[in-house]
Amino acid sequence: MKHWLRLLGTSLATSLALGAVPAFADTFPNKPIRLIVPFPASGATDLLARAIAQKVGSNIGQQIVVDNRPGAGGAIGSDMAAKAPADGYTLLIATTSTHSIGPYINTHLPYNTETDFTPIGEVAIATNVLVVPNALPVKNVKELIDYAKKHPGELNYASSGNGTVVHLTAEAFKAQAGVFITHIPYRGTALAVPDLISNKVQVLFDSIVSGLPHVKDGKLKALAVTSLKRSPLAPEIPTASESGLPGFESDTWFGIYGPKGMPADLVNRLNAEFNKAIQAQDVKDRLAKLGAEPVGGTPAQFAAMVRKDSARWGKLIKDRKITVE
DSSP states (O other): OHHHHHHHHHHHHHHHHHTOSOOGGGGOOSSOEEEEESSOTTSHHHHHHHHHHHHHHHHHTSOEEEEEOOOGGGHHHHHHHHTSOSSSSEEEEEEIIIIIIHHHHOTTOSSOTTTSEEEEEEEEEEEEEEEEETTSOOOSHHHHHHHHHHSTTTOEEEESSTTSHHHHHHHHHHHHHTOOOEEEEOSSHHHHHHHHHTTSSOEEEEEHHHHHHHHHTTSEEEEEESSSSOOTTOTTSOBTTTTTSTTOOOEEEEEEEEETTOOHHHHHHHHHHHHHHHHSHHHHHHHHHHTEEEOOOOHHHHHHHHHHHHHHHHHHHHHHTOOOO
């Protein structure tokens, strides 16, 4: 009998070591998952979220419900995700705006981006595109800079809210170009586009994901992309670096977070599912049409990238004395 008990104990220990005993992630998910998008529908983050969520949901056999919660530069939706149960059923698609820039530009956030979230994985990266109204008499970045210098205070630039990457990209542009353009914040770039088309605002550094369709429809002019290389989605559009502002660069990352305290096996399960989804050819094709590239990687790699990106934007915010007030 004692010999049998010893064998049973050894068997159980071996099973635990090998992960044979069912973990929480093995029964996950058994109901729909909510993916919070902290920006409005039809914007870059929303379009990417829906493309990826559909594939993940199909793979896991449960619906991924996209829940748009815009406002405060992404802080409203991010706060909802941070305060949700850490059971994997509420996730957040975060961006450069919410987690690299937000903590530096808004010191009164109701959450800590490093300690109140669980990094799951980076899913994509996209360049931005500088768009202007057709009525603005400029054809490239150099002409825009010259126009702004000749008409100080007359131009306005739109953003997706104070502290977003759209806001900071424009501030980086102003700093390097030596121009003054007034900031007009919106609750998302999709809400700013009608005013841009009608020339109420004149400059927008939109994600190429959401900005390019308006260019292709002839409603706006694209002066440049903000990556150092031309986008394969629109190779005819020059980079800002080659058309008047050498070395200028600004990209937007997109990644998945959960609330703090998520079990490691659940994090790894979700990481694997999102990595699998973005590597599927149909998702790659959809992302390419949106002007985004899949990234993937581990939760640790995602966290390290965000720390490095945060330091870069934090320096700009400090140097430019940018606040949300």
